[in-house]
Amino acid sequence: MSILKEKLELLLKNLNEQLNIHQGFIENYGPQEKNLALVVAELTKNEEAPHRQRLNDELLRYGPIEPLLEDEEITEIIINSPNDIFIERLGHFSRHEDTFLSLPTFMSFVQRLQFESKIQADLKNPFIDGKWKCFRMHLALPPLVPNYPHLTLRRQKSCGWSLQDLQKREWADEFAFTSIHNLIQQSKNILIIGTTGSGKTSFLSACLKELPEKCRVVAIEDTDEITLPNRLSTKLLTRRDPAGHLPEITQEALLKQSLRMRPERLIMGEVRGQEAKDLLLTLSTGHRGSLATLHASSRAEALKRLEVLVQMGAPQWSLDTIRFLIFKGFDIIVTVDQIAGQRRLKEIAKISSLEREHFTFEVIWQRKERDEKQRVFSHNTIR
Structure with missing residues (x-):
């Protein structure tokens, strides 16, 4: 994990230089996403396949929860911080083995989910509910929750139960x-x-x-x-x-x-x-x-x-x-x-x-x- 974090830090630095924007750019990824994808692909082309995939997930997809999205045995995903991710599988909670690699990419992930769900939380409205992919989503912002945005994702079966x-x-x-x-x-x-x-x-x-x-x-x-x-x-x-x-x-x-x-x-x-x-x-x-x-x-x-x-x-x-x-x-x-x-x-x-x-x-x-x-x-x- 530490190697990946070092690689991500270097990657963010290179992205900052090539795209000429501050490190927090990723929080406003919308209009620049296509350029970002091209630059990330170029900068990671020499990485080993697993590292390349994980860095791409962190910057362009959904980070550590990417592999969880298609697993229908997982009914709930709870994210309390970049390092605290929990999953409910078959009625039992456990800590997810992976984490977000940095605070900027975690905040990017939170922003991405709001963008895709067509909802927006802010200090005036710190709690929001919405639907994201096959999940019911609840988002809560600090200071009403400790330190970081808190996300609760509950899976909804795509075709419904019978x-x-x-x-x-x-x-x-x-x-x-x-x-x-x-x-x-x-x-x-x-x-x-x-x-x-x-x-x-x-x-x-x-x-x-x-x-x-x-x-x-x-x-x-x-x-x-x-x-x-x-x-x-x-x-x-x-x-x-x-x-x-x-x-x-x-x-x-x-x-x-x-x-x-x-x-x-x-x-x-x-x-x-x-x-x-x-x-x-x-x-x-x-x-x-x-x-x-x-x-x-x-x-x-x-x-x-x-x-x-x-x-x-x-x-x-x-x-x-x-x-x-x-x-x-x-x-x-x-x-x-x-x-x-x-x-x-x-x-x-x-x-x-x-x-x-x-x-x-x-x-x-x-x-x-x-x-x-x-x-x-x-x-x-x-x-």
């Missing part, structure tokens, strides 16, 4: 998959819940693949993640303009627009704000076969959180009213989780009744296990 893909990965047993398929065909309204990284969006996309080719789906998202089932379907994305030049467009506004777009099934990428009020009003008036995700670790927590989100949009509503709308709006709660480092289905439950102060449930399928090798499933017949 239930068959999940079955091959032992996500659940055959009864669970049959139950899910039947619930989708019966046009049940399904709330998918789970914690961060549990696979809520992956499972949602898999459910959509069970729909008929001529089913019109309208999806609403903050970032472009959900894989649409067919060309008849479409999605609406929120807009947040940190610079303040354009008005913000929220999920609440998009939900109202989606109802004018003839959806057969309505999909909410994640319920996280006062749009919960309009979603429940829509679902409770007979809009069937819809799906949404919510960040929660259990069905009890999910329903409490849903109550709070609805109150944000309708503080004048009573809890009895909100609970009635939840009961009328959602039929099924599916809980997903990470178990022993693997994404797994945890539970399928039907909201069977609404009592005076609580909901009652019929558990259709439930995972009861001590570890991945000792699996115990329980299930009931779907009614």
